[in-house]
Amino acid sequence: MTSLAGHSGSDSAQASFALADEGATRAFAARLAALLEPGDLVALSGDLGAGKTTLARGVLHALGVTGEVPSPTFTLVQHYETPYLTVLHADLYRIEDTADLVELGLEDALAYAALVVEWPEKLGAAFAPHRLAGRLDLDLVIAGGDARHVAATGHGRWAAKLERLVP
Numbered sequence: 001m002t003s004l005a006g007h008s009g010s011d012s013a014q015a016s017f018a019l020a021d022e023g024a025t026r027a028f029a030a031r032l033a034a035l036l037e038p039g040d041l042v043a044l045s046g047d048l049g050a051g052k053t054t055l056a057r058g059v060l061h062a063l064g065v066t067g068e069v070p071s072p073t074f075t076l077v078q079h080y081e082t083p084y085l086t087v088l089h090a091d092l093y094r095i096e097d098t099a100d101l102v103e104l105g106l107e108d109a110l111a112y113a114a115l116v117v118e119w120p121e122k123l124g125a126a127f128a129p130h131r132l133a134g135r136l137d138l139d140l141v142i143a144g145g146d147a148r149h150v151a152a153t154g155h156g157r158w159a160a161k162l163e164r165l166v167p
């Protein structure tokens, strides 16, 4: 079941998605990948094991990345040149101070790349929705076994694109 609830008059929209298994997560990620543009931030929230990295891998594979997509747990950020788009995949779990973000170059990269960020709670005010061309917030929740629930909020140009994530 998928529900879409737009907020008329504002530039954000919400939807929820049920992903029955990892295949459903990969399919969702592929639809997302097709809509990604430079300047977009995809913010992936959720507990450890919720599927943030799995979803990010799905996005990168759908964009044509072949081979391994390591979790950026220790490198903090991984850089991918795909045939269509440059993508930075970051995991900010280990970031303790927003000042440490500067050297990761995420903000500068928005000029030419899309960002896929795990633990986006660590991002500073520079990444607030109104500062960005488009931001997609995905909150992943383990719904038992392999099932995942995704609460999605699209800001800016992602408000209009959200419905295109529906299968």
Ligand SMILES: Nc1ncnc2c1ncn2[C@@H]1O[C@H](COP(=O)(O)OP(=O)(O)O)[C@@H](O)[C@H]1O
Pocket: 019, 020, 021, 022, 023, 024, 025, 046, 047, 048, 049, 050, 051, 052, 053, 054, 055, 118, 145, 146, 147, 148
């Ligand atoms: N529907 C699903 N979507 C994503 N991952 C799933 C799903 N079902 C099972 N999994 C498993 O859950 C784990 C998610 O781990 P990971 O993606 O590293 O989570 P996170 O990055 O949120 O800590 C993986 O072992 C993956 O195989």
Ligand SMILES: [Mg+2]
Pocket: 052, 053, 054, 071, 091, 118
């Ligand atoms: Mg992860």
